[in-house]
Amino acid sequence: MVRLSKKVEYGLIALRHMVTSPSGEIVTAKEVADRYGIPYDLLAKVLQRLGKAGLISSHQGVRGGYALVKDPRDIPVSQIIYAIEGTAPVITQCLAEGPESCDVFNACTIKSPLTKVQANIDRTFHTMMLSEIV
Amino acid sequence: MVRLSKKVEYGLIALRHMVTSPSGEIVTAKEVADRYGIPYDLLAKVLQRLGKAGLISSHQGVRGGYALVKDPRDIPVSQIIYAIEGTAPVITQCLAEGPESCDVFNACTIKSPLTKVQANIDRTFHTMMLSEIV
DNA sequence: TTATATACGACTAATTCAGTCCGACTTATG
DNA sequence: CATAAGTCGGACTGAATTAGTCGTATATAA
Numbered sequence: 001m002v003r004l005s006k007k008v009e010y011g012l013i014a015l016r017h018m019v020t021s022p023s024g025e026i027v028t029a030k031e032v033a034d035r036y037g038i039p040y041d042l043l044a045k046v047l048q049r050l051g052k053a054g055l056i057s058s059h060q061g062v063r064g065g066y067a068l069v070k071d072p073r074d075i076p077v078s079q080i081i082y083a084i085e086g087t088a089p090v091i092t093q094c095l096a097e098g099p100e101s102c103d104v105f106n107a108c109t110i111k112s113p114l115t116k117v118q119a120n121i122d123r124t125f126h127t128m129m130l131s132e133i134v
Numbered sequence: 135m136v137r138l139s140k141k142v143e144y145g146l147i148a149l150r151h152m153v154t155s156p157s158g159e160i161v162t163a164k165e166v167a168d169r170y171g172i173p174y175d176l177l178a179k180v181l182q183r184l185g186k187a188g189l190i191s192s193h194q195g196v197r198g199g200y201a202l203v204k205d206p207r208d209i210p211v212s213q214i215i216y217a218i219e220g221t222a223p224v225i226t227q228c229l230a231e232g233p234e235s236c237d238v239f240n241a242c243t244i245k246s247p248l249t250k251v252q253a254n255i256d257r258t259f260h261t262m263m264l265s266e267i268v
Numbered sequence: 269t270t271a272t273a274t275a276c277g278a279c280t281a282a283t284t285c286a287g288t289c290c291g292a293c294t295t296a297t298g
Numbered sequence: 299c300a301t302a303a304g305t306c307g308g309a310c311t312g313a314a315t316t317a318g319t320c321g322t323a324t325a326t327a328a
Contacts, residue, residue: 001315002136002223002255004248006286009226012244028304036241042287048306061295064304077251089136092143107170110146113267114138117211117258121136124254133247135284140317162273176318182275195326198273 002091004081010038011046011084015075016133018056018068026065046084053083077133078125089125091118136225138215144172145180145218146267149209152190152202153268162199180218187217211267212259223259225252 014032021027029047033040047066051058057069082088087096094102094111095118102108148166155161163181167174181200185192191203216222224230226245229252233239 001139001219002225003227003230004225005135005284009242009244012248013238013242016243016247030304036243037238039287041289044305045307051305058305059295060293060303060305062301062303063296064294066305085135091136091138093137096137104147104171108143108147109150109170110143110267113150114146116266117262120258120262121255124251124258128251128254132250133244139315164273173318175320178274179276185274192274193326194272194274194324196270196272197327198325200274 005085007042007046007084008081010043011050011080012077012133013038014043014047014066015050015056015068015072015080015130018066019072019130019134024067026059026063026067028065031065049084050080053079055080055083072131072134073129075130076126077128077130078122080130081125089121091121139219141176141180141218142215144170144177145184145214146211147172148177148181148200149184149190149202149206149214149264150267152200153206153264158201160193160197160199160201165199183218184214187213189214189217206265206268207263209264210260211262211264212256214264215259223255225255 013036017032017035018025018027029044030040032038032047033043047056048058050056051066055070055075056066058064058066078088090096092102092111092114094105094108095115099105105111147170148161151166151169152159152161163178164174166172166181167177181190182192184190185200189204189209190200192198192200212222221230226236226248228236228239228242228245229249236242239245
């Protein structure tokens, strides 16, 4: 399975929504959830993580919400995924968590070749910017 | 999560083993399982699927086993994944199973842009050949 | 005839993901 | 200063996927 999580999908939808909104406008989690039929609680958590990662700014209290602060051309998809999932998109466990996590590590013959595949994946997600997702 | 399944990892290890074995030599599931510390039953199933897909030949009975029949330079990784998983590596459900599978489909604004990312992934797995995994 | 293999489906266990719930904190506004 | 509208964040549950196991059938070399 090589699939983006729902959280990432929801995050991208929300970010795209912000990109296409009037510049600097604050948008709430509820608005986005209603607009796109996304579970509110889940989306809220996703936006919080994007906020903590500094990809968007968050404003608490009445009339609070989230807003884009960076140029979408400067936000690679890889960064979005990392902010939401806490890990980069990595195709094997040992590449993600190190040798200890794999109980075939010593006998494994493919980890080195697979770094080539991984490099391509990296490039894909690093090159694609939020601005291209519109 | 963007990760190859254990089945695919095991399949790649086994295929690599065959590629590096003396040409045309028959290798059994047990051999490979022991050699690399892979669960036998699981590996057996993986090899059966690779056999059914025609990527390797299978031989039943005493002194049976599996052998490479194609040039590893003609076997793209995408084909290996498809043979083992039954599906191509696709980053969203709606790209894999069609609109019905997604309950946000109509409101979803990112499916079209994501096809660009998908195209890169496709190219990566389609371009990388088994011969490069050695 | 027997030992050694693959073939294949059903099943269970473990892990991950999606989604929900709840209480706390922040702040604009009447 | 009370209240409503927001974010913040952890704990929890249920669903889905993946990993691994088991049993039985079938093929075949010796």
